[in-house]
Amino acid sequence: MGRRWIRWSHKRGMRSSLIGLVTFACVFLKLGLGLGPYSGENTPPMYGDYEAQRHWMEITVNLPFNEWYTYDPQYWGLDYPPLTAYVSWICGIVAHSINPSWVALDSSRGIETAGSKLFMRGSVIAFDTLVYVPALLLFSRMWFVTRSKRTQDLAFLHLMLHPALLLVDFGHFQYNSVMLGLMVMALNCFAIGYDLAGAFFFVLSLGFKQMALYYAPAVGSFLLAKCVLLGPKEGGRLFVRLGLITIATFTVLFIPWIPPFSSSTRAILVPISRIFPFARGLFEDKVANFWCASNIVMKWRKLAAQAILVKAAAVLTLLGFLPSVAVIGKVAWELKTLIPSEAEEGSKLDDKQPSNFSNTPILPLLPYALLNSSMSFFLFSFQVHEKTILLPLMPLILLFAGATPDSEVFQWGALGSNVAVFSMWPLLKKEGLALQYFALTLLWNRLIGYNPLKIMSTFYSMKSFVHVLSAGAYMAIIFLHLLEPIIIPPARYPDLFPVLNVLVSTPVFVCLWLWSIKCCIQVSWAVTGPSGAGAESIDRPRFSSIVSDTNERPSSFRAPISRGVVADRVRTISLGPAHGKRARRSSTHSVPGSTSALPSSVSIFRGNTTVNDRMPDS
Structure with a gap:
């Protein structure tokens, strides 16, 4: 439906x-989600995540900085880093200017007036539109x-229309889109070589x-690898700059709790202890990760x-x-060993770009590394x-x-999303968001042209593992x-269906x-060849040829560049730039066997091959 x-x-x-129409339609969809229930509605004494976010506006606008993390921690005490507190502070100032009763200290707890709800829902949409x-x-x-x-x-x-974030932020009520939007902005900066901004x-x-x-x-391994590729001089300079920008940004964020702005040198430990609550236990609710699934036994x-x-979770x-x-x-390491001095040479060819722009051979690895890293934390980490x-x-x-519908990435993405x-579902059902859950799931699958019923009907065809x-x-x-609507769980197993949910979801994750x-591993073979063997057997181009190839486009819209395993100039475009028939037509330009080991989201082209990959008319 979306393609048509x-x-x-x-x-x-x-x-x-x-773009304006899509954004406008999504805003109306988010407002429609906001008409439904939210976390903790009409459930005293703690209410829910909605009240937590509102309460943080209340304490930040009424109390000094040094009391934000210590004021009544038993009632939704602030336990997120300072940028969340600053956002709550800004929202609290706006709310106070509209109606002071919405954020009155203590007396506003549990407030659920129509105006307050509209303001809270609107604040999520506003920050989502500004950042995400x-x-x-x-x-x-x-x-x-x-x-x-x-x-x-x-x-x-x-x-824009992915249901998971819509349900959590605009139904359940949170501000996750701000965190994710900032991370996507970091990825955008890495793609064009602005590593300090990233x-x-x-x-x-x-x-x-x-x-x-x-x-x-x-992110850390990607940036460290960039420093290695740039060599001792340029790489060392980038490493120092990355360290300085990181320290400076954290310092500014935590500055109210750092002397001389704080009276105690130990004040910084207060927000840190709140941010990392190890005293809360291994897990609380039933989550589809290793600990909850294995806890059954x-x-x-x-x-x-x-x-x-x-310690076990950390290991x-x-x-x-x-x-x-x-x-x-x-x-x-392999690229630096094979090309010991060209990184520094290539990095000086275009003064209009940052010095580290030309050295992005590892960029296609980053999205998969992010998936591996974040899924590892979700499956194995604490709380x-x-x-x-x-x-x-x-x-x-x-x-x-x-990705195109016939690709492996599309199949894994659709499965993982659903x-x-x-x-x-147990959380959304408890919050009264069952209708929104089913409606958005069906809408998104229809939008992407994916039919789970068709997948089920062809179960015995054994097309692939996924x-x-x-x-x-x-x-x-x-x-x-x-x-679930038919069977009432026995009194001995009140969490029967949440546990079954975990047992279904965890193996997929x-x-x-x-x-x-x-x-x-496959993308690494595209860059260096298996075990580096492919890299040694091919006459690799100099960095200068790769950099000059990027001058065909405006500097702000240049494609991510990578070293490849082809004889002339190579461009590896990540995230599925060419699939299906068009990719197969171009296979004569690549080294035999070089694309067979690649996931369908990575393709390699030789020389001046143009990658357009227009959507088919059928």
Whole structure:
């Protein structure tokens, strides 16, 4: 449906107004979601996440900085980093100017007037429009610059209407789109070589919600690999600058709790202890991760002390994201060894670009590394909530946005998205968002042209592993949805259906985690060849030829560049720039066997081959 609508709009001369129409329609959809219930509505004494966000506006606008993290911590005490507090402060100032009773200290607790609800819902939409929407628009333009305008607009539409974030932020009520938007902006900066700006946006994402740490291993290894590729001189300079920008940004965010602005040198420990609440236990609700799924048999909290569980979670998380970090480091080291001095030479060819622009051979690895890292944290880390599936879902949907329906990335993206929404079903049902859950899930699958019933009907065709996994997962999901209204759980097992939800969702997430590792390895082969052998057997181009190839486009819209395994100039475009028939037609230009090991989201082209990949008319 989305593909046909984009094509219809383009043929009728609506290309220039299409982005505005999509954004406008999405705002109305978000307002429609806001008409439904929200977290904790009419449920005293704590109400829910809605009241938590409102209460933070209340305390930030009425109390000095040094009391923000200490005021009545038992009633929704502030437990997010300072940027969230500053956003709450700004919202509190606006709310106070409209109606002081909305944020009156203590007396406003649990307020649920129509005006207050409208303001709270409007604040989420406002920050989403200011941060998340521009980030997605830039992503669709920068990362898909070699694709047709239709494909870029379709990717933007898919990203804007993804149901998981819509349900959590505009139904359940939170501000996750701000954190995710800042992370996408960091990716946009990395794509065009502005690594300092990318590091700045990533720190802001961390400063808004500490869950952005899920991306830290991938981002950190990517930037460190860039420093290695640039060589001792340029790389050392970039490393120092990245360290300075990171320290400076964190310092500004935490400055009210740092002397001389704070009277105590230990004041900084107060927000940090609130941000990382290890005292809360291994998990609270039923979450589709390793700990909750295995707890059905192992009963972890009875078998081991909490300190041991914290360490075990840290070790498993480290082992989970180690493959992607190792692959990025291996690729950077091999490229630096094979081309010891050309990075510095190529980095000086274009004075209009940052010095590290030309050295982006590892860029196609970044989205898969982000998926591997964030999924590792979700599956194995300490104190995970069901809503944090949004973090691994973000890189998966970014990969999905540019894929064609016959590609492996499309199949994994659709499966991961549907199962992620299903994994939040117990939460959404409890909040009264069942109608919104079903409506948005059906709308998005119709929009992307994906039919789970068709997947189920072809279960025995055994087309691929992801096809069989999808069919089995959808059968289980539909069966549970049909069974839940009929069967009343026995008193001995009151959480029967949430546990069954975990047992269905967790294996899919584990497979996604393993798939991300496989893709990291495959993309690394595209860059260096398996074990670096392909890199040594081919006459590699100099960095200067790759940099000059980018001068064909305006500097602000240049495609991500990568070293490849072809004889002449190469361009590796990540996130699915060429698939299907067009990719197969171009196979004669690539090194034999070089694309066979690649995920369908990465293609390599030789020489001056133009990648347009227009959407088919049928």
